[in-house]
Amino acid sequence: MRAILQAFLVPGLVCAATLASAAEKTVLMATWRGCEEACRGVIDHLAEAAPEISVVVRDAARDRTQLTGLMDEARQAEADLIVSWGTSVTLATAGTLAQRGDPAFNHDIPQVFMIVADPVGSGIVESLDHTGRDNVTGTYNRVPEQVNVETLRELLPGMDALGLLYNPNEPNSVLKRDELAELVPDYGIRLLDRAFVLSESGAPRAEDIGDQVRALKASGADAFYVGSSSFLRANAAILGAAARDADLPVLSPYEEMVRNGHALISVAARYYEVGRLAGQQVEAILVEGRAPSDLPVARMKDFALTVNLEVSRDIDLWPPIALLEFAEIIK
Incomplete structure (x- = not known):
């Protein structure tokens, strides 16, 4: 059985990670406004494609102060991969290209972002085809x-x-x-x-x-x-x-x-389908063993x-x- 758990405070996150530790892999999904359509899309895709992966949801509830220390929590939980929802959460975890040397940000845990309106303009990746990050890739859902x-x-x-x-x-x-x-x-x-x-x-x-x-x-x-x-x-x-x-x-x-x-x-683009696309990126990394740096940002094609x-x-x-x-x- 997969453990799909919601965690809103640090103690809850640690507890959730402990309960999920028996799973082969653990994904920490950091969200901004709860587990909405895209979040459910990730969960549903992984439930079908990789049921051995446990998903722990950490929600900031639209509070920027909740993003502080998120990477420390991810490391303490020994997450195998981070999914980040939105620009604010992604910047708080992965940082920008200019912050690749800053230990406060994620440079080691594989990370997949989603619902980021402009990942290039916000400095998260170099381009949609080549992220320029060893551990980061994601999805792109905006209509031109x-x-x-x-x-x-x-x-x-x-x-x-x-x-x-x-x-x-x-x-x-x-x-x-x-x-x-x-x-x-x-x-x-x-x-x-x-x-x-x-x-x-x-x-x-x-x-x-x-x-x-x-x-x-x-x-x-x-x-x-x-x-x-x-x-x-x-x-x-x-x-x-x-x-x-x-x-x-x-x-x-x-x-x-x-x-x-x-x-x-x-x-x-339908957010649920964006989430499933992000789930495919997670699957490629944790199941197929592909490096995030080898994966271009996956683009939605249907609007x-x-x-x-x-x-x-x-x-x-x-x-x-x-x-x-x-x-x-x-x-």
Whole structure:
């Protein structure tokens, strides 16, 4: 029997590792917001392909302080491999290319990252084909931003300005802002970007979302793009309500925002499938004996277009038939 265990505090992690020690191999999965779809995808793939591998889940619960000492915990648990979810967790464990000599980061335990929006731009790997790290590889799940912009162009042929809120405390959020600032002028679109003001604790405030959305609308935004932001994803209901009130269509890279009625449209890889892809990387390393440095970052090839027609009705904007013909419709 595989042991699939949740650990949230250091004592819990040590206990979980002890219980799982009889397994042939142990994977420590470090997550940011619980064991969601991608986490379950990893677990399900390994349960089918390598049932002798035990998985211990260590969740930070969106608290950066929980990332401190994570590598010490992994070493104490004698983990055979680390799976890291998201940029913040991956940077806290693997560090960047520039930190390869820093003993605070992981340079010895094989590591597979997933749900990292820009592993090259964030300095985690040299390229998707060659990571430049002896012990690190991962997965890449983001749709090219050109696809998102072109989808918005089909939705709004006369779009002049695109609104974006970004969190200066999230590396991916800033990277996506910079990428869009370089990209959208080629489409004749202005980027209206606004950074959240951080509180004394260094975090943005959910109560600021509504004012920021209204400010973007007043500045002339024709649509709103979520970009890459765990903060906006966690506060999707607040964002969605403010966007509806402002009659702003929202395109999100997070499909569940469309399913939950907080965004109009999404082009995205299914997180569960991303997790299964990460599980394949784990299998290649722990079962097949391949070195992480020999494995390119595995890329998702299938993406789903999802449209919420209830949101369409609320903001009186109907996607063209050309989009609806191959979209999954949420009514």
